[in-house]
Amino acid sequence: MPDVLVLVEHDEARVHKSTHELLTAARRLGDPVAVLVGAPGTTARLRESLARYGTTRVYAAESTEAGEFVGSPAVDALYLAVRTVDPAAVLVSATTDGKEVAGRLAARLDTGLLTDAVDLDSSGTVTQIVFGGAYTTRSEVTHGIPVITLRPGSFDPEEHPGDAVEHTLAVPPVDPAVSARVTARRAALGGDRPALTEASVVVSGGRGVGGADGFKVVEELADALGGAVGASRAAVDAGYYPHQYQVGQTGKSVSPQLYIALGISGAIQHLAGMQTSKTIVAVNKDPEAPVFGVADYGVVGDLFSVAPQLTREVAARRGGS
Structure with missing residues (x-):
């Protein structure tokens, strides 16, 4: 079966539910292959969680600067992974950060982009709700490798144990002259409540x-x-x-x-x-x-x-x- 790249969303300690949903959706198209961008040691902590939901391989782009820039490390890692794997599609969660990464990746690859999908079938055709919810459309990419963002909550995560063999992605350092740098972080005001896009x-x-x-x-x-x-x-x-x-x-x-x-x-x-x-x-x-x-x-x-x-x-x- 063809490989399908999935960008892992995580907080260093756990894989987000939206990523488990992406892995479940990816199995409709082929074998899920995770791309994980994070600090050194992140893959070792999260590999078991990825394997439980069907990941066959994990391409790890670990570096100390992974969290220092907005979007660029993920775009660079996915671009290199595409060149390495030649996947059937790239799936990214339709979060604010995910949509930015997906758009930049599609532009760099000169390929088609489908955003905010709520369903995905085995042919790669997605269902989208557009124009403020007035219409439901079915769309597919006709040029290049499809880059698709899926709305969190659209799929129910299904466990499907895999091997999640780790491979290293040797991504070049981010060019700070053309990348936005994170200068400060503040904890979200939410207490112990689940994240809005992940809550049931x-x-x-x-x-x-x-x-x-x-x-x-x-x-x-x-x-x-x-x-x-x-x-x-x-x-x-x-x-x-x-x-x-x-x-x-x-x-x-x-x-x-x-x-x-x-x-x-x-x-x-x-x-x-x-x-x-x-x-x-x-x-x-x-x-x-x-x-x-x-x-x-x-x-x-x-x-x-x-x-x-x-x-x-x-x-x-x-x-x-």
Whole structure:
């Protein structure tokens, strides 16, 4: 079977769930081959996790400067891996960083790029939701090696033990004159909650939350469910919640098992980032809110009454289990 390159997203200590999803998707096209960019010793820590989800080989590009530059180390490593392996496709997670890497790689390879795919079949044809969620398209690359970004949450990770034999990629040093350097890092404000794009449950608040203090009910429900907190663009623009938690066309795209929208009207910009969620629950006082058009379950009511009741019920059931 042909090889399919997968860029590994990780935090040095663990492989992100989105990478396990990519490895699962890659098996529809061929044998998953991981490309891992990180500090020395990272591959040794993560190889077992990659092997468990079907990785046949790991091409390791380890260096002390791996975390010092934005995108460039990953682009360089993938480019060298493509020249080494001649893969059937390159799969990258459709995160902010992943989309940048994929775009730069496709430009360097002079090949086709498909972004934000929500499905992928054995022929390499992808399904995309475009124009703010108004249309669903099926697309394929007709020139060169396909570079595809897959929306996190689109695939359920499936274990498929492989060998994950390690190979070294001798990537040349990054040219600082043409690369953006990381000058500082700050921890995300999220406590012990799962990352927004990796959570199986997301609870989001919108303008109807009424203010920053109102997000307490959103956080309490998310914590009761073991989920992540999201926010609509309107809530972020109003200063209710930090931008890093924005869900939508200009924020993060999510596809959790359960998405709960509290006080979100459902502007098309927001729906584009969450309508592929497996189950959608909406709570809004306006029975004509567009969000009810995509919701599996809708509650017309005051979120400050409904959400705390739901939080208490969830806590009671979990406490009794």
